[in-house]
Amino acid sequence: MASQTLYDKLWNRHLVAELPDGSALLYVDRHLLHEVTSPQAFSGLRAAGRKPWRIGPNVAVPDHAVPTRRRELGVAGIADRVARVQVETLTRNCHEFGIPLIELEDARQGIVHVVGPEQGLTLPGMTIVCGDSHTATHGAFATLAMGIGTSEVEHVLASQTLRTQRQKNMRVVFDGAMGFGVTPKDLILALIGRIGTAGGTGYAIEYAGEAIRTMSMEGRMTICNMSIEAGARAGMIAYDAITEAYVRGRPHAPEGTEYANACRYWQSLRSDEDAVFDREEYFPVSALVPQVTWGTSPEMVVGIDGCVPDSAGPDAAAQNSMKRTLDYMGLEPGQALKGLPIDKVFIGSCTNARIEDLRAVANLVKGRKISRSVAQALIVPGSGQIRLQAEREGLDTIFQKAGFEWRAAGCSMCLGMNDDRLQPGERCASTSNRNFEGRQGKGGQTHLMSPLMAAAAALTGKLTDVREL
């Protein structure tokens, strides 16, 4: 058999049928649901008198619109009436259709892409879909994980399959070791800066190279998470001992001999030595500096020692969009990023709210205080389990002593569907994944960066090179 990439292997294993129109029917092993993109899918099922094909692969959790305070009140504590109805609707739909639900009050609740791996719902070799573009996160476990729309959520519920088109293969090799103060977030931001937000469109990206091989699962998830910001629906990383160590003993992982059998199969979840990729990007990382975005697209990114570009080149359309971006961000061409005063700090999201991120932040801010000029600094753990773990380690005390607010798990200010939002003109150092206009609140100015860099900005009140602290 010809050499195959990891993507090819996952694709072939899940292929139910090639369809006459050139698309394919892929089997879905895990379907994650949340309150925002599922209600219309359940309504559709109901209207057609359909039932879920299988129950077991589905798990739902409310995360997008939930408040991060007063959670002891449960659903009743959601002050926004419309959001409360949406969370109640998820509960009602799950009960009606028998879908397993992790409720808001449950200690396992959290951002869907954090909960999946944590609970062992994400297992190597799976196909995983969710009505959410950051489903690519799960690719860190050698899975084929893709975001889908609500119509497709309904399709998956009804048939356990997805109609989709085969992607091309891209390999990104992050070679070398990351320097001091440089994190997986910096790698993926720099890659997006290089290939652009449409650079990965039509591709499934496999991340490889020394930096990936030595990286923790948390870091790998950060990288795969932002594949969609590079335009790719799926990002993935080969299975290895680090994957195995993370999965072992998780609540939904297989046990005993079945686990041993699974591990044996999972060993094969890597691209063959001589597999051919349609596109390869070689990215040495040892000289990379911490990254920070300056604009309203994740590709508008430079090293912290860099400046806003001087010009957008000769193209009129590019100049227009550059002007629009700088007006929105309140920046000048050529302006240095370092030293730019910030108003708020957000450490959270499915990109960077795992225990390792919180430990790194705690390490840096321990015994220090955030700047008086910072109006609010939020730390929102990715899940209830992470919140508990951080509290067991005393991280919450470190955060609160430094002046951070310690919140309950959810998407929070990553998209501002709850009341954690930027006000117009507020500038934010954020560990999330999107700096789109209005993403964190209408008129809010977002700078994306790593948790270390966001913590450094909190301490000094301005964009800061964490390596100089």
Added chain:
Amino acid sequence: MEPFTAHAGLVIPFNRANVDTDAILPKQYLKMLGKTGYGDFLFDDERYLDPGDVDIPVGDRRPDPDFILNQPPFDRGTVLLAGANFGCGSSREHAVWALHDYGVRVVLAPSFGDIFFNNCFNNGLLPVILAQSVIDRLFELASQPGEVSLTVDLERCEIVQGENVWSFVVEPGRRDNLLSGLDDIGRTMALGETILEYEAQRRSVEPWMFR
């Protein structure tokens, strides 16, 4: 879903690259439970001068006169002409529902966000990928005084504007969806036996996937 065979309409030139689905429909409207009622909130952040939310009547809000959807004749437009990577970002199908509910039936762009592109075909909205040179030409036409209308014919896969005719390519399955107005689920359910056979075979090699 209503079938889509051909559409004639006025062009809305929206010359910006990387228009994301957050811009097309901001987050506060994702709390709604239906597939309709989003049209008034299309491009909400840019379209109104004051902030909006689900329970703020749009009649009480001030439209931004500088925004293209508030300017005649474009306020009657139904064919959106856009820059590269239109619909990137979030998977929210709400962005497609908002465009459709507003009345947009066709989006022309050099490239699209992947998930958005997919979502369009499940909702009777036709996204057409055209060469940058054709897109440039259309923007040039649209920048001249007066209005530009064109016809998008899905049966012939052609765009007709005055004397100009451009052809385009759509994957056959997706084209069928739009032409027939049928969604995928029914057609997939007809393959139920195949899915069951697949499951039986998979279960024998990866039983842990079926616990």
